Amino acid sequence: MDLHRIVSQLFLLSISCTCLKAAGSPASGTTPPVTPPAAVEEEEALPVSPVRGVSSTILDAQLEALRRPRILTGCKIAPLPEIWDTEALAFEANAETAPADVDGLRPAAALALDTFKEMVTSLGGTFELKSAYRPPAYQAHLHEVWVKWVKELRHNRSGGCQAMREEVGAEFTRHQLLVKQQPVPASDHALGLAFDAAVAMPRAARLNGKRVTVDKLAALAGIKRPSSRRDPGHFKLIAERPAAISYAAPSTF
Template sequence: MSVFASRKTAGALLLLALFGPGIAEAQAPLPAKVVAAGELPGSVGYVTVKRSPNDVIDANVGRWDTPYPYPDTGERAPGLQPTGFSTFYVDIDVNDGGTAVLSYLMQTYDAGVWDWYDIYMQTPDGEVQLVTRLGKPGRQYGTYWTSPRVSLSQSLNKWRNQRVRFVFRVQQDGWGDQTQGQVIGFSLSNCPVPPLSPITDPAAISFESGNRIVIDRLVPAAQTGLACMKQAVAQLGGSWSLSSAYRPPSYQTHLREVWDRWKLLRNNTNAECSALKSQVRSEFQGHSLLVSQRPAAGNPNAPHARGIAFDVSIRGLPAGHTVDTVAASCNMYRPWPVNDPPHYHPR
């Protein structure tokens, strides 16, 4: 024990002896603490929870194991979906305060009028609604839909020295078009910005490790167009830099999350956020992200995830030639030349 630590301990003991426990304990505020988490009694089931030793919690709420089998006819698929709420909860002793941070998303084959996702708090003052009836817009069911991954932070300071409960529930109508809500990285912090979610998908881990150019998973038309454009640029004496081809949806989700976190942190001077800010800055720069361009969502139907797109920067073409004339000669084109100029698709 250091001399400083010894004196600090001795000082606390002296305060305790002179003034009682309240004064001594005031020297070290007691942070908020998770005291329980799991499936709420009365839930219809299909709740899975992962809780790390440092109380970072991930949960899936609602049955999600079978795509809806009748998207063309819309008929009922008995046995594939429960009826009622699948419900997950987290109980917190707020103590001296803090902030709950998390991300959430929903995926479904149903429409939001029948299946939805709610997030709310139960407090001594009553319920606090955080997300109400999140669902697929409209009434068309049967096709896959996912919400964006959204970050959420909630100050607990109003309920110091009390207990609050976070409730995450997914309504399911028993039709067979399954719905799931996700709780991602629920944790308690004095920084109101959620930490980055861990990467678990092997393909995304490979990308994060630097193996980011995957050509062999492009569709044949994109592979042919890529080879043709590369050869054409070389013959014209230009330069070529390929930055992306196939990308797994989970990696794309990571890129968007890094961008979203940096937007929240880049002007944040809160000392409690300094470590997270440093981490996110490193990720943002390492992925060569642009402040002006938010990455696309991690949708399995997105162009890079489907293998129909690649990103390439072309420079030094001679007069009379442009990137678009080169692309056209190879049966390729840029769908968003202003907002995403390096991005190419097959025609």
């Protein structure tokens, strides 16, 4: 056995001894006294772990991560709540790229959507689906982003809040939210009963000789806009079983 191997084995042995010692009961008196760095003193509420000696680097990093937002920003506004729901997380991750989730709609709502879209386009209008089913936790997130931006950060000029303002502002833009349209915390989207679409009909559009509007066609398809002024893109199923005319209508033109 050469000297080099002996030295390295001794070195490894001494490391494992140190670890075993440190992992032992703190009451044994072998753990050196821990002097927290000055910044930690502000964090009286954080529990001091007895195994601090073992992984103090990791703990320090974790404490640092907890502390950073408050120390660096000094912003009194609470950050956006995290998303825990896995389905909502998938929606959040693909917010910009994923197509609207039509599969999550109730069959009657999905059918009404198809019917409506076909009516609109065959009469010369345009139909662009923006959103359909949304998991409840994702809907709640949209509501939180809207409130956080519009009510708390949009006009906030406090220096300490600027980092959070940038972050939430980017989130607001990414989700294509509008200041004038507050997403409700729980909605028909989460029930699979509603979709959002940008719909436009040419003024000259006629059906059976009469002028036809977006709302007229929506009614024929079994959907309605609860508030065409406040939320013009939001269409909701009128009833689980729309009138038979909904399905007959497309075949008449």
